[in-house]
Amino acid sequence: MRTCACVSLSGGQGKTSVIFFLSLLLAATGKRVLAIDGDPQANLTFYLNHEVAANQPSLLEVLTGVVDTEDGIYPTNYDNLLLIPADRGLFKVSDYLSSSGAGAFILKLRLQAVQKLFDYVLIDVQPSRSQICLGAVGAADFILIPVEASTKGVNSLIDTLDFLQEQAKVMAFTGSLLGVIPFRDRWIGRTQTLESKESIEAIKEFAGEIPVLPSIRESEQFKRAIRNGQLLSEIGQQDLQYPFEKIIQALTHEQ
Numbered sequence: 001m002r003t004c005a006c007v008s009l010s011g012g013q014g015k016t017s018v019i020f021f022l023s024l025l026l027a028a029t030g031k032r033v034l035a036i037d038g039d040p041q042a043n044l045t046f047y048l049n050h051e052v053a054a055n056q057p058s059l060l061e062v063l064t065g066v067v068d069t070e071d072g073i074y075p076t077n078y079d080n081l082l083l084i085p086a087d088r089g090l091f092k093v094s095d096y097l098s099s100s101g102a103g104a105f106i107l108k109l110r111l112q113a114v115q116k117l118f119d120y121v122l123i124d125v126q127p128s129r130s131q132i133c134l135g136a137v138g139a140a141d142f143i144l145i146p147v148e149a150s151t152k153g154v155n156s157l158i159d160t161l162d163f164l165q166e167q168a169k170v171m172a173f174t175g176s177l178l179g180v181i182p183f184r185d186r187w188i189g190r191t192q193t194l195e196s197k198e199s200i201e202a203i204k205e206f207a208g209e210i211p212v213l214p215s216i217r218e219s220e221q222f223k224r225a226i227r228n229g230q231l232l233s234e235i236g237q238q239d240l241q242y243p244f245e246k247i248i249q250a251l252t253h254e255q
Contacts, residue, residue, distance in 0.1 A: 005125050006123065010155070012152075023122050025231060034121045035122050041088075059085065146180075215243065219237075219240055221235065
């Protein structure tokens with residue numbers, strides 16, 4: 001089982017979209033995939049068309065040990081893809097994790113119970129230096145950093161790299177950086193906008209030796225695919241699916 005977390009300390013960087021399409025694509029190839037919604041906003045849970053009932057356990061109960069990990073896992077509408085959902089109550093877990101003395105390692109420990117059931121675990125991470133984020137980073141074998149092709153995105157990349165370096169120094173992050181993914185790369189016709197071009201150049205500069213993967217272009221087709229619950233290729237957008245295929249190639253190559 002390989003665990004990959006999508007991490008960025010700013011909102012709107014594409015984390016949930018990346019995890020959604022990677023999950024569907026890996027599951028479509030026959031891999032057993034567990035998607036984890038680590039954000040109290042619960043967008044990934046919504047994208048996967050799951051609603052947490054009042055009496056159902058979610059990631060909150062899994063992390064706090066109220067239920068066994070398997071009892072917090074639910075099927076989705078897709079073969080080979082299961083979900084540990086989130087709801088807005090997830091923010092309550094921060095006090096538990098911070099007082100446990102081992103908050104950065106609890107998710108990793110909880111996942112050990114199901115490691116033989118899945119090929120991949122993909123985690124959508126809250127965009128902040130929260131206890132939930134620390135736990136996702138601690139559980140990750142690989143980390144993807146999506147970065148909007150904008151000044152905000154570049155600043156987010158700098159903050160995220162600093163954060164991950166801090167965690168690595170204290171051995172809270174022992175995985176590897178799979179790559180940086182430029183997001184919302186804007187083109188007008190066949191011409192890339194100046195802001196996107198300059199931002200991606202800056203992203204490559206700050207990434208250094210970390211691979212910068214093919215960019216995800218800005219397009220309304222992503223919303224359409226998410227709304228329909230389909231792969232991009234299933235709505236005739238194979239070109240837009242290409243960056244996600246390259247991420248999977250990088251992920252499988254690292255094993």
